[in-house]
Amino acid sequence: MTKRVLLFCFVLLCSVHSALADTGRATVRLDARALFQVDGATQEAARERADAIEKRLNRILETPANISPVTIATEGERRILSVAGRPVVEISPEDATEHLTDIDQLAVTWRDAIDGALTRGGERRTSTWRRFSTETQASVETAFARMLETAITVVPRLLAGVLVLLLFWAFASAVRWITRLVLRGLISDLTVENLIKQITYYSIWAIGIIVATSALGFDPQALATGLGLTGVALGFALKDILSNFVSGLLILLMRPFEINDQIVIGPTEGSVERILLRATQIRTYDGRAVLVPNSEVFTSRVTNNTESPVRRGSVAVPVGYEVELKTAVETILDAALAAEGVLATPAPTVRITELQDSIHLEARFWADSRRSDFVLTASNVRRGIVQAFRAAGIGLPEPGVRVLVPRPPDAFKPDTNSKEES
Structure with a gap:
């Protein structure tokens, strides 16, 4: 069961990852300062693009004395930002569209940001010790900056998703309560009432989960596609849950x-x-x-046991062979009929089931099947039969009693004739 739960969590994470992977944007940083944001087809692609730009800028800062102003070159519809003839950033028309500007204006903005960052970075790396401390400080500040950036993006979405789920939980609970009040006056069948309540309750929950998914920033259609792509593994992980449902x-x-x-x-x-x-x-x-x-x-x-309004019970009654059967049967019938909880119709019956060391009789009676004290009714029948037998002078066979017939005393005497012959 634990393995299936883990597999389900893995599949769910893969599906969420697939839903989030439709579009992505990552921030380019230098010495923990945000320069600009780049876009990609997926979140991973945008992050890889930003990492590649950061690596190129860091390589340039390895020789601060050779840093020169950033130049802009045109290659078709694209713009290339270079430092000392080394390409750093490639800008496409899609980048300009995503940033709501034209490509030349975007190239100028990114050029100025890179020029300022390289100038500051070169000033902070005038010696080996300053370069070491700057790199260390920048790594720590970058890690915290990315964590804060992620928190600013994710935490509001999580709070919105939780708030949506809480609202739908309250709404589903209120609808279930109202449904119970309405159906109690219209439907007497508790099973039908339970079915309608549960379908209504979980339908509202399903809608709430879809809305919460949108609040978290996921595309429900993309999430459904991700779940479909991993349907086999998901079906295996949820086999027991789906089967029970x-x-x-x-x-x-x-x-x-x-x-x-x-x-x-x-x-x-x-x-x-x-x-x-x-x-x-x-x-x-x-x-x-x-x-x-x-x-x-x-x-x-x-x-x-309660599908029928009445239920038959039975009690085993052993009697000795010396007992008059007619008297014993009549006594049992009267005692069973007089017992509390036994129905008069159908009437009690008595049958002979076995002939062994005693005569085995079976008293059958009918009782109300919807009573939880059905076992108590059988006990009342047994008690009534014992009291009726005692009143009628009919004894029950005592188990464990054995009749032993001793041999004649002469049979235990030694055989003297056989001794004399020997």
Whole structure:
């Protein structure tokens, strides 16, 4: 299960990464000072482009004495910024479009920014020690500047996404509460009410997640595309979750049992309290709450004890062979019918099941299946039969009693004739 959760998280991160990778922009820095921003087809492409420009500028600063003003060269529709004949930045018409200006004006702006940065950088590297301290300080300041830049971009989006989720959570909870109040007066079936409430609740949550995705800056269509590209791995990771979800919907639609029904699923027996989309909550007769996954409920053998309004029970009654069967059967029938909880219709019956060391009788009776004290009814029948047998003078066979017939005393005497012959 842990491996599948990790795989799901990896797939989700890949999908989010794919959604964020549509467009990207990165800041070019020199000595931790922001010079300008470059664009790329993806976030990684923009970052790689910015890193390449920063490396070229740092190489130029390795020889501060040879720094010369930046020149602008024209190559078709592109502009090339160079220092001492070494190309530093290539500007395309797409860059000008992204910065809402023309390409020549953008080239002049970037040229001035680079000239100023190289001048300051050269002044700070007049000696080996100053170059070392400047590089160290610049690395630290660049790291913090990039972290702050990321925080300024990401934190507001996260806060917006969380706020959207909180609003939709409150809205979904309010709608579920209102739906419960409305349906209680229109629908008496708790299972149908539960189905409508859950579909409404999770539908609102789904819309909220889509809106929160947009608030985080993701393109929902791109996110869906990313999820589609990793659908196989995602399906494997969510196999159990999807199986429980689909099984929960089928259970709510097909309704093999309803809320408050008493059912048996494997070793679990109790009353159905809630039918969720992930699991079914059962309250056992000893008061414990058991959550059974819906996939297990849907594929397992389920015994519904309360599907019928009445339920038959049975009690085994052994009697000795010396007992008059007619009297014993009538006594059992009267005692069963008089027991609390036993229905008069259908009437109790008695059958002979086995003939072994005693006669095995079985008293069958019918009781209300919707009562949680069905076991108590069987106990009342047993108690009534014992009291009726005592009143009628009918004894029950005592287990463990054995009748031993001793051999005649002469059989234990030694055989003297065989001794004399030997």
